[in-house]
Every structure is written in structure tokens, then in C-alpha cells.
Amino acid sequence: MLDLDTRIAVAGAGSIGCYVGGCLALAGRDVAFLARPANERSLRAHGLRVTDLEGRDRVLEGADLSVSADPARAFHDAGLILVTVKSGASEEMARLIAAYAPKDAVVLSLQNGVDNAERIRAVARRPALSGMVPFNVVRDQPADAPLHLHRATEGAVLVEEGVEGLADLLSVEGCAVAARADMKAVLWGKLLFNLNNALVALSGLPLAEELRDRRWRLILADQIAEALGAMNRAGIRPAAAAGPLKPDWLPAALRLPDWLFGLLARRMLAIDPAARSSMWDDLERRRPTEIDALQGAVLRLAVQVGTDAPRTAGVVRLVREAEQAQRGSPGLTPDVFR
Structure with a gap:
């Protein structure tokens, strides 16, 4: 006690x-x-x-x-x-x-x-x-x-x-x-949101600005869909740990037009304009990121259950390149994922 x-x-x-x-x-x-x-x-x-x-x-x-x-x-x-x-x-x-x-x-x-x-x-x-x-x-x-x-x-x-x-x-x-x-479910639920850390790091944008751009949200939605597919096969049911939306609804919500997403996700967007992500901070400070603990966890689970996660793998590759370059955030645009 x-x-x-x-x-x-x-x-x-x-x-x-x-x-x-x-x-x-x-x-x-x-x-x-x-x-x-x-x-x-x-x-x-x-x-x-x-x-x-x-x-x-x-x-x-x-x-x-x-x-x-x-x-x-x-x-x-x-x-x-x-x-x-x-x-x-x-x-x-x-x-x-x-x-x-x-x-x-x-x-x-x-x-x-x-x-x-x-x-x-x-x-x-x-x-x-x-x-x-x-x-x-x-x-x-x-x-x-x-x-x-x-x-x-x-x-x-x-x-x-x-x-x-x-x-x-x-x-x-x-x-x-x-x-x-139910902390296992909570941690996997938070991981879904943390998949956005890498996109903030790669773009260099403040978190609120990045989330208001549907082009970046589509990339996040793809990652979350891949993660949910692997979790479903593994019998993991993530909890709504870091937002009001149920995890299964996140990909569809993120793919909405900007104006409709803004109405639906007011609480999610109640963010200080200066907020970025710890992974952005790591790149700026020329330190190793936590990509292996975030996207890496999804890739390991996907291999374990026999599913593919190509969008997630692409994000990992770009973060690794930014780590090796040692020049901070590369300031990428969503077009790089085409």
C-alpha cells in the first residue's frame, strides 16, 4: 500500500x-x-x-x-x-x-x-x-x-x-x-494515436495543423487500419484510451473531409498551437526516436499474425532515413507517400 x-x-x-x-x-x-x-x-x-x-x-x-x-x-x-x-x-x-x-x-x-x-x-x-x-x-x-x-x-x-x-x-x-x-487494451489504444507521432516528426508541422490536413490524416488512417487488422487477428481489443472515438471508427473518421472532421473531432483538436510530438523533438535533437516501440510494434504483430502493413513500413523507412541524416525534421509533404 x-x-x-x-x-x-x-x-x-x-x-x-x-x-x-x-x-x-x-x-x-x-x-x-x-x-x-x-x-x-x-x-x-x-x-x-x-x-x-x-x-x-x-x-x-x-x-x-x-x-x-x-x-x-x-x-x-x-x-x-x-x-x-x-x-x-x-x-x-x-x-x-x-x-x-x-x-x-x-x-x-x-x-x-x-x-x-x-x-x-x-x-x-x-x-x-x-x-x-x-x-x-x-x-x-x-x-x-x-x-x-x-x-x-x-x-x-x-x-x-x-x-x-x-x-x-x-x-x-x-x-x-x-x-x-484493462491496461493492455489501453496501451494498444494509445498506440493507435501514437502512430501519428511519426507524421508530425516527418512533416515538421504542429500537431493541430497536421491533423487539420486530410492528406496527412489519410496516411494516419491507413496506418491505424493496418494496426487494427493485425490486432483483430491477434485477439487484441484496443480501448478508447486517448480520445472520444472508438478505435474501430478512427480510420473512417480520419478520412472525412476537413470541415466535417473538424466538427466531429473538436475535442481531439483542442490542442495548444505549439504542440508537436516527442518524435519530432527527437529528430530535432539528433537523438534516436521511438519508432521501434510504435510502428515497430505494429510491424512485429503483423508478422506474427501473417498480415501486411505496407503503409506502416513506409513510415518506418522514412523515419529511419531522417534519423540517419541527422538534420532534424525533413519537412516532408504528404506527396512523398504516393
């Missing part, structure tokens, strides 16, 4: 980790951040600014933050560890958890993808729960000013049931949290 005094370690001081951890610290929770050395120095020197779509604007001074690049220190006495690193770093973080975290600490994955909790369990040799973050966080790191994390879309974080007090501990102002029993 977890209570409000439980020490929380945020394992990965990136956009999601700093936003969620910042909201928790502002609510008076006992939070420690595990950060890379450069991020540790920045947070200590300048602090953390947390804003959101609803208009909140709050600052944590560096002196008020517990942040360390040393996992032994960051994990000390932790009762809950939030894993917020990129999916490709799951095993690396699991090894640190196995080596330095208390044996009875609860581990919760708040990462993109569908299998991170399983991968963490296999390496850390301890239970790990799944979580789903539905919102987009925009990161800005100005010189000599607090690291700025802005939640640019809405939605409640969903966490796997099984640990009493988990949702109550994590649900704070600016970051609502609820427990769900």
Missing part, C-alpha cells in the same frame, strides 16, 4: 518525467529526480517551470528540487519509481533499478509503447506496472531560466490496478490519474 508520504523517484528527467514529477513536487509529494549530469546541473541552477493547457503557470526553484545523476541517491528510500525514459532505454533503467532501488519499491512505466513493463520486469526481476500518459508535453530549455514543460493537450494518466493508494498518490493538480484494470 502507498500513502501520500511515499517517496517517489522519477527515473528519467525528460519531458514527461519533469512535467509529472514537477506537478507532484508542487503538490507537496516527496519527489527525487534521476537525471543525466547536464540535466542535473540545469535543474539545480535554474529550477523547473510547469504550465498547462488550462492556464496554470508554476515554478519550482532549483533549491527546492531533489535531483541527482546518481541512481543510488535518487532511488534511496523510494517506495514508488516512475520510469519515464524512452522505450529504448527500458532495459538500461531496469538494470539500475535492480542494482539500487529498494526491493519493495513499486515500479510504474509511464512510457510510450505496449511492452515496457514486461521488459522492465524481465531485467529488474521485480513487479512492474503499466501506465499510459495521454497528453503531449512541449519542452523549452532557455538559457539561464527554468526548464519549461508545458502540457499542451488534455487527458488523465491511467495506471494499472493492483497497488492500493497508487492513483491517489499520483493524482494532483495539473496531472489527474485514474486506475484501470
Whole structure:
């Protein structure tokens, strides 16, 4: 059982980790951040600014933050560890958890993808729960000013049931949290929406602008249709985890004319104009993307059940080319998919 005094370690001081951890610290929770050395120095020197779509604007001074690049220190006495690193770093973080975290600490994955909790369990040799973050966080790191994390879309974080007090501990102002029993369905449902991350990255467009363009939505609809076909053969029933529409309706809704889609998807389009995707940010920062955890998961499932996913494979190829080019977003147009 977890209570409000439980020490929380945020394992990965990136956009999601700093936003969620910042909201928790502002609510008076006992939070420690595990950060890379450069991020540790920045947070200590300048602090953390947390804003959101609803208009909140709050600052944590560096002196008020517990942040360390040393996992032994960051994990000390932790009762809950939030894993917020990129999916490709799951095993690396699991090894640190196995080596330095208390044996009875609860581990919760708040990462993109569908299998991170399983991968963490296999390496850390301890239970790990799944979580789903539905919102987009925009990161800005100005010189000599607090690291700025802005939640640019809405939605409640969903966490796997099984640990009493988990949702109550994590649900704070600016970051609502609820427990769900069907997390496998939730994660696959979120994956469908995350297939758009690559299109934002390839186009370089803000998320709202990209979604309002039917030419890009047609490409997203094709990917989702391929994913749903593979999921259906595998017996996976995705939940409506990150939007009001049922997953099976998404391809048809995305293919609607722009004016009709705008009427139907008002909530989906209630997005800060600055919002893009974490994959766009990865390309801009010349870092590996999470394409293998997103489109890659669909391709692996398609192979497993014997279906084709050519549109998804084409998106993967273009993202790989952009990663190798090391020039940021390539700024492609939808015509490239013809």
C-alpha cells in the first residue's frame, strides 16, 4: 500500500518525467529526480517551470528540487519509481533499478509503447506496472531560466490496478490519474494515436495543423487500419484510451473531409498551437526516436499474425532515413507517400 508520504523517484528527467514529477513536487509529494549530469546541473541552477493547457503557470526553484545523476541517491528510500525514459532505454533503467532501488519499491512505466513493463520486469526481476500518459508535453530549455514543460493537450494518466493508494498518490493538480484494470487494451489504444507521432516528426508541422490536413490524416488512417487488422487477428481489443472515438471508427473518421472532421473531432483538436510530438523533438535533437516501440510494434504483430502493413513500413523507412541524416525534421509533404 502507498500513502501520500511515499517517496517517489522519477527515473528519467525528460519531458514527461519533469512535467509529472514537477506537478507532484508542487503538490507537496516527496519527489527525487534521476537525471543525466547536464540535466542535473540545469535543474539545480535554474529550477523547473510547469504550465498547462488550462492556464496554470508554476515554478519550482532549483533549491527546492531533489535531483541527482546518481541512481543510488535518487532511488534511496523510494517506495514508488516512475520510469519515464524512452522505450529504448527500458532495459538500461531496469538494470539500475535492480542494482539500487529498494526491493519493495513499486515500479510504474509511464512510457510510450505496449511492452515496457514486461521488459522492465524481465531485467529488474521485480513487479512492474503499466501506465499510459495521454497528453503531449512541449519542452523549452532557455538559457539561464527554468526548464519549461508545458502540457499542451488534455487527458488523465491511467495506471494499472493492483497497488492500493497508487492513483491517489499520483493524482494532483495539473496531472489527474485514474486506475484501470484493462491496461493492455489501453496501451494498444494509445498506440493507435501514437502512430501519428511519426507524421508530425516527418512533416515538421504542429500537431493541430497536421491533423487539420486530410492528406496527412489519410496516411494516419491507413496506418491505424493496418494496426487494427493485425490486432483483430491477434485477439487484441484496443480501448478508447486517448480520445472520444472508438478505435474501430478512427480510420473512417480520419478520412472525412476537413470541415466535417473538424466538427466531429473538436475535442481531439483542442490542442495548444505549439504542440508537436516527442518524435519530432527527437529528430530535432539528433537523438534516436521511438519508432521501434510504435510502428515497430505494429510491424512485429503483423508478422506474427501473417498480415501486411505496407503503409506502416513506409513510415518506418522514412523515419529511419531522417534519423540517419541527422538534420532534424525533413519537412516532408504528404506527396512523398504516393
